[in-house]
Amino acid sequence: MQAVVIESLGGPEAARLGDFPAPTGSHERAKGERVVVDVHAAGLSVIDGLQTRGAYQYGTRVPYVLGSEVAGVVVESASDSFAVGDRVGGIVFWGGVAEQCLVAPEYTVKLPDAMSYADGAAVYLNYSTAWFAYHRSGVQPGGTVLVQGAAGGVGTAALDLAAAFGVRAIAVVSSDEKEEVARRAGAAEVVRSDRNWLAEVQRLTDGHGVDVVLDPVGGDRFVDSLRALRTGGTLVVIGFVGGSIPEVKVNRLLLRNLTVTGISMDTMDAEYPGTLLQVRDAVQALLDAGRIHPIVGATYPMERSADALLALEQRSTLGKVVVEVRS
Numbered sequence: 525m526q527a528v529v530i531e532s533l534g535g536p537e538a539a540r541l542g543d544f545p546a547p548t549g550s551h552e553r554a555k556g557e558r559v560v561v562d563v564h565a566a567g568l569s570v571i572d573g574l575q576t577r578g579a580y581q582y583g584t585r586v587p588y589v590l591g592s593e594v595a596g597v598v599v600e601s602a603s604d605s606f607a608v609g610d611r612v613g614g615i616v617f618w619g620g621v622a623e624q625c626l627v628a629p630e631y632t633v634k635l636p637d638a639m640s641y642a643d644g645a646a647v648y649l650n651y652s653t654a655w656f657a658y659h660r661s662g663v664q665p666g667g668t669v670l671v672q673g674a675a676g677g678v679g680t681a682a683l684d685l686a687a688a689f690g691v692r693a694i695a696v697v698s699s700d701e702k703e704e705v706a707r708r709a710g711a712a713e714v715v716r717s718d719r720n721w722l723a724e725v726q727r728l729t730d731g732h733g734v735d736v737v738l739d740p741v742g743g744d745r746f747v748d749s750l751r752a753l754r755t756g757g758t759l760v761v762i763g764f765v766g767g768s769i770p771e772v773k774v775n776r777l778l779l780r781n782l783t784v785t786g787i788s789m790d791t792m793d794a795e796y797p798g799t800l801l802q803v804r805d806a807v808q809a810l811l812d813a814g815r816i817h818p819i820v821g822a823t824y825p826m827e828r829s830a831d832a833l834l835a836l837e838q839r840s841t842l843g844k845v846v847v848e849v850r851s
Contacts, residue, residue, distance in 0.1 A: 525543070525544060525545075525546050525622055525623040525624055526541065526542070526543065526544075526622065526623050526826070527541075527542070527543075527544035527589045527590075527621060527622030527623065528540065528541050528589065528590040528591070528621040528622070528826055528829040528847070529541075529542055529544050529587050529588070529589055529590070530575070530576055530586055530587060530588055530589075530590055531586055531587045532586055533576065533577055533578040533586060534576070534577075535573075535576050535577050536573060536576055536830045536833030536834045536837060537830055537834075538576055538830075539576065539590055539829045539830040539833060541826050541827045541829070544587075544589055544622060546624055547560065547619065547622075547624060547625055547626045549626075550602075550626060551616065551626035551627055551628040552628075553617075553628040553630065553631065554603075554626065554627070554628040554629060554630075555628075557601075557602050557603040557628075557629055558600065558601070558602045558603075558626070559598060559600065559601045559602065559603050559606055559626065559627050559628075559629060559632070560598070560599050560600035560601075560624055560625075560626060560627075561594060561596040561597065561598055561599065561612060561624065561625055561626075561627050562596045562597045562599050562623065562624055562850070563594050563595075563596040563620060563621075563622060563623060563624060563625055563849045563850070564595055564596045564597070564641035564644075564645075564848075564849055564850045565594070565595045565596070565640075565641040565642045565644065565645040565823075565846050565847065565848055565849060565850075566590075566591040566593065566594050566595075566620035566621045566622075566645055566846065566847045566849055567591075567592065567593035567594070567595075567620070567645035567646050567649065567677075567844055567845070567846050567847075568590075568591065568592065568593075568621075568829075568832050568833065568836060568845045568846070568847060569592050569593065569649055569650075569677060569836070569844075569845075570763065570765050570836060571592050571617070572590060572591065572592050572618075572833060572836070573833050573836050573837045575588075575592075575618060576590075576833065582617060582790075583618075584617075584618050588618050588619070589618060589619045589620070589621060589622045589625070590618065590620070590621045590829055590833075591616065591618060591619060591620020591621035591622070591625070591847065592615060592616065592617055592618060592620060592649060593613070593614070593615050593616065593620055593645055593646075593648060593649045594613065594614065594616055594620040594625055594627065594645060595611075595612070595613040595635060595641040595642070595643075595644030595645040595647075596611075596612065596613075596625075596641065596849075596850075597609065597610070597611055597612070598610040598612055599624070603629045605629040605632070606629065606632065606634070610634055611634065611635040611637070611639075611641075611644070612627065612632050612633065612634055612635060612644075613632070613633055613635050613644035613645060613647045613648050614627050614628070614631045614632030614633060614648045615628075615631040615632075615648050615649050615652070616628070616631070620645075620847075621826060621829055621847050621849065622849070623849065623850075630800040630801060630804055631648065631652075631800070631804065632648070632804070633647065633648060633804060633807055633808045633811060634808065634811075635647070635811070636811060636812070636814070639811075641850075642820050642823055642846045642848065643818045643820060645844070645846050646677065646818035646819070646820050646843070646844035646846060647807070647811070647816060647818055648807060649677070650677040650678050650680070650681035650818070650844065651681045651684075651685070651807050651810070651816055651818075652789065652803050652804070652807050653678050653681070653762060653787070654678055654681040654682040654684075654685050654738070655685060655803060655806050655807060655810070656787050656789055656803050657678075657682065657738050657760045657762055657787050658682070658685060658689050658691075658736075658738075659803075659806075660760055660785055660787050661735075661736040661738070661758050661760050661785075662736075662758060663689060663691055663735055663736045663758075664690075664735075665689065665690030665691065666690060666691070666692075667691045667692070667735035667736065668691065668692045668693075668694065668729060668734045668735050668736075669682075669686065669689075669691045669692070669693050669694070669734060669735065669736045669737070669738060670693075670694045670696065670725060670734040670736070670737045670738070670749070670752055671683055671693055671694070671695050671696065671706075671711070671737075671738050672696050672737065672738065672739045672740060672741040672745060672749060673696070673739075673740045673741040673765060674695030674696055674697050674702070674706045674709070674711060674714075675695075675697050675701075675702035675703075675705045675706050675709075675842050675843070676740065676765065676839075676841070676842075676843070677843060677844045677845075678738075678740045678762060678763070679695070679706070679709075679738075679740065680705065680706070680709040680818075680819045680843050680844075681818070682738050683695060683706060683709035683710040683711050684709050684710050684815075684816065684817050684818075684819075685710075685810070685815075686710050686711075686712070687710060687815070688810060688815050691735075691736075692712045692713075693710060693711050693712055693713075694711065694712065694713045694714070694715060694725060694728060694734065695707075695709075695711035695713070695714045695715070696714075696715055696716075696717050696721055696745075697714060697715075697716065697717065698716065698717045698718055699718075701842065702842060703716070705819060705821070705842045705843060708819065709817075709819055709843075713728050715728075717745070721748075722748045722751055722752055725752045726752075729754070732754045733751075733752055733753050733754035733755075733757060734752055734753060734754060734757060735753075735754060735757050735758070736753075736757060736758050736759070736760065737749045737750075737752060737753060737757070737758075737759040737760065738760050738762060739759060739760065739761055739762055740762035740763040740764075740765055741763075741764070741765055742761070742763065742764035742765070742768060742769060742770050743764065743768045743770060744768070744770070746770035746772065747770070747772065747776075750772065750776055750777075750782060750784075753780070753782055755780050755781055755782075756780075756781045756782070757780075757782055757783070758782070758783040758784070758785065759782070759783070759784045759785075760785055760786075760787060761784065761785065761786040761787070762787060765839065772784065789803055818843070818844060819842070819843030819844065820843055820844050820845075820846050821841050821842035821843035821844060821845060822835065822841060822842075822845050822846070823845075823846045823847070823848050824845070824846070824847050824848070825847070825848055826847055826848070826849060829847055832845050832847060
């Protein structure tokens, strides 16, 4: 089959379109249930770039097929959850930019008939992450949430889910173009990281600060994200696309009764079995209710997958980056 293969850990430039064996067996996270999908579109994310450099904690050995997320049609299933002909989308971690791939039922949902495959490839990774971040934050309806990196894949998903959680979302972005995307995604307010965004957040919250910060960025904004919280607020660590892992003096947490929590669905499921199914079912319910509206910022043909990865690394992308496998 045709696939985009990473043959060496040399970064995005290592991505090459060529022949690769069709998938055998079952996905390593499928607990022996073989489910094969004809891929129509594949979603890329930060983890794809990290994997090309051997820097992702759940990475795989080379050679492997690029692509952490897919949307397509089930052509073979040994799972009670999915039947041949089902339109599905889900996280696969790698193997997605190919004519066929294996999926794991706990990481896969059924797509609405009206949803395109490009949009379907932008659902699960971002929306499962955003939903779990809201869930772990404990935010209540009527609360205010600050979303860092708000024009990216997870950020736009978090803004889109604000209405479902009944919260007011304030987006942090760095340009006019990203501000437009954030407002389209569902931001009630937008502040600019190239200005004094912390002062603007305080003004928008009458000096109290926000109840929750959702932070996929990290880096040098982290301390100001803590300052943006109201007393008793919570910061949810989602990732570090800013490039550096921040450190915090814990007296900041002590003096203002702040909470900092990370999210990792896989490790949570290992300690509390059923977490992955809880998240999957929540995303499925939102899809079924028509409450998920992915933003696809750019689509690429398979032969330009390296360009897509470079755009992600340069943080020049908006929303989800998708590779079209079948027209």
